[in-house]
Amino acid sequence: xxxxxxxxxxxxxxxxxWEFPRHRLKLGVQLGAGCFGRVVKGEAVxxxxxxxxxxxxxxxxxxxxxxxAALEALVGELKIMIHxxxxxxxxxxxxxxxxxxxxxxLLVIVEYCRYGNLQxxxxxxxxxxxxxxxxFGNLLSDAEMQQMGNTMNNRRELExxxxxxxxxxxxxxxxxxxxxxxxxxxxxxxxxxxxxxxVNAIITMSTTDLISWGFQIARGMDYLASRKVLHGDLxxxxxxxxxxxxxxxxxxxxxxxxxxxxxxQKTSQGLMPVKWMAVESLTDRxxxxxSDVWSYGVLLWELFTLGKVPYPGMEANYQLxxxxxxxxxxxxxxxxxxxxxxxxSGCWKLDPNERxxxxxxxxxxxxxxxxxx
Ligand code: ADE
Numbered sequence: 001x002x003x004x005x006x007x008x009x010x011x012x013x014x015x016x017x018w019e020f021p022r023h024r025l026k027l028g029v030q031l032g033a034g035c036f037g038r039v040v041k042g043e044a045v046x047x048x049x050x051x052x053x054x055x056x057x058x059x060x061x062x063x064x065x066x067x068x069a070a071l072e073a074l075v076g077e078l079k080i081m082i083h084x085x086x087x088x089x090x091x092x093x094x095x096x097x098x099x100x101x102x103x104x105x106l107l108v109i110v111e112y113c114r115y116g117n118l119q120x121x122x123x124x125x126x127x128x129x130x131x132x133x134x135x136f137g138n139l140l141s142d143a144e145m146q147q148m149g150n151t152m153n154n155r156r157e158l159e160x161x162x163x164x165x166x167x168x169x170x171x172x173x174x175x176x177x178x179x180x181x182x183x184x185x186x187x188x189x190x191x192x193x194x195x196x197x198x199v200n201a202i203i204t205m206s207t208t209d210l211i212s213w214g215f216q217i218a219r220g221m222d223y224l225a226s227r228k229v230l231h232g233d234l235x236x237x238x239x240x241x242x243x244x245x246x247x248x249x250x251x252x253x254x255x256x257x258x259x260x261x262x263x264x265q266k267t268s269q270g271l272m273p274v275k276w277m278a279v280e281s282l283t284d285r286x287x288x289x290x291s292d293v294w295s296y297g298v299l300l301w302e303l304f305t306l307g308k309v310p311y312p313g314m315e316a317n318y319q320l321x322x323x324x325x326x327x328x329x330x331x332x333x334x335x336x337x338x339x340x341x342x343x344x345s346g347c348w349k350l351d352p353n354e355r356x357x358x359x360x361x362x363x364x365x366x367x368x369x370x371x372x373x
Pocket of ligand 1: 031032039058091110111112113114115116117240
């Protein structure tokens with residue numbers, strides 16, 4: 001019970017049932033890369049009850065086959081995934097090729113999440129965002145949104161490739177000035193071609209989507225917590241989006257994926273995602289499910305700022321830690337409903353035991369979602 005993470009991983013078994021024949025796996029383009037690992041797209045024949053079907057998958061591997069520490073970290077992540085079991089809101093294991101591990105090759109096959117990581121997605125779709133929160137932090141219902149006559153949508157500047165621009169640069173605050181209902185509703189949506197089907201799909205991102213992702217991530221984290229797995233690096237960059245708006249927690253088990261090293265600060269402990277870390281993790285190196293809850297609060301802030309870097313204008317240094325200890329916290333983002341702001345505050349209590357739990361966060365969001373529908 002008191003073993004540290006490395007020791008816990010050491011005693012976890014590798015279950016041969018996950019072994020997947022290497023010759024049935026074809027590797028493709030790179031999806032992402034970090035300091036130690038990389039992820040490529042792949043095609044697997046007959047993986048995980050798929051009979052003889054070809055399935056698109058993501059394959060995690062180490063970057064350098066001579067980096068033993070990186071290999072051990074990936075073995076650790078594999079073992080954690082086997083122990084964890086499946087949940088809709090985590091990136092699930094599909095199989096592993098371990099036969100060539102002596103030569104430094106280990107391939108961990110996981111679900112492919114077509115829309116990539118949440119942070120990149122938020123930034124990319126900022127211009128498509130439909131805000132449903134008024135200036136008082138109240139979430140408007142669909143009916144209220146209709147009554148507003150789309151005026152809130154006009155804040156988005158549409159500059160789509162190949163489309164005549166129906167909306168001139170409206171100054172964002174001048175609601176009503178543009179005349180309600182004068183535009184085709186279609187003109188507000190962004191179109192994107194689905195790379196697999198070549199169908200032009202309507203892509204929008206609304207407050208409701210942000211809430212749904214926040215909820216799903218809490219669900220995935222509640223599952224991790226119930227299986228006694230710490231994440232250790234929960235952030236929008238480590239959440240992936242799959243079909244039908246499904247959000248999946250990825251890269252758990254402290255195996256940090258350093259896609260963008262700017263988010264990680266060099267410390268005596270190696271690279272640390274300081275702006276996502278709980279105060280006690282920064283000061284005493286203590287990680288727990290309750291420190292994951294702190295990070296979840298920062299993730300909510302990322303969601304409702306559409307992918308901004310936390311603590312804008314501040315450096316991730318000891319002064320930030322000092323200010324956090326003294327009670328300084330980020331404000332509720334304008335796009336966040338008030339109750340989401342309250343959840344953030346509940347994630348950022350100095351005393352880990354006073355913070356909300358993931359199941360409480362689940363309940364809070366789902367009760368609000370019910371009251372709106
Ligand atoms: N990038 C990193 N992991 C991925 C995954 N599982 N699916 C899609 N893109 C990814």
